[in-house]
Amino acid sequence: SQQGEEDPQALSIQEGENATMNCSYKTSINNLQWYRQNSGRGLVHLILIRSNEREKHSGRLRVTLDTSKKSSSLLITASRAADTASYFCATESGNTPLVFGKGTRLSVIA
């Protein structure tokens, strides 16, 4: 079953701007992960944040996790045209499979 809900579904920004995507989930989790997918391609793992962490950084990526609100956000700073892709959050609980959100389609216009 699909657990994550992402918003917005689609986001279009100018190069250089920041892009923020949000993800909400329903049950307790061990960790939350963000993935990127270029059109018609496989998934690229971006970052994993554990349930006891509140914020994590990786290059131009910043992820926050609020377990009380069951939500996470992914911020991409100083976006580039090459960041154009779909972004998915996925939650992991115990040994269950990753459950993916619906994704946000990001378009960065040069």
Place this chain on the structure above:
Amino acid sequence: GAVVSQHPSRVICKSGTSVKIECRSLDFQATTMFWYRQFPKQSLMLMATSNEGSKATYEQGVEKDKFLINHASLTLSTLTVTSAHPEDSSFYICSARGDSQAITFGSGTRLTVV
């Protein structure tokens, strides 16, 4: 790092034929493998979970007789789409979990049934 090889990356088949997709863990033993399906502009939907040496567990609404999953070894799982129809055209992605509990994804298979 852990690598999962998925083959073929693209396949076109005629309606009514069967197609086999392979998912191999190259440098680790995958105790559990997962198969997902993704329709255009949609998210990944879990189809089934397979553990080495046992029958796969299918998600609700996924026909086990149509999507045959075999996980005969700790490094290989296969998904066979039997009697494929145009509505089975989709992007199929496998992932594998080893002893480290980290999950690694294959690069996906684009299936087109004509």
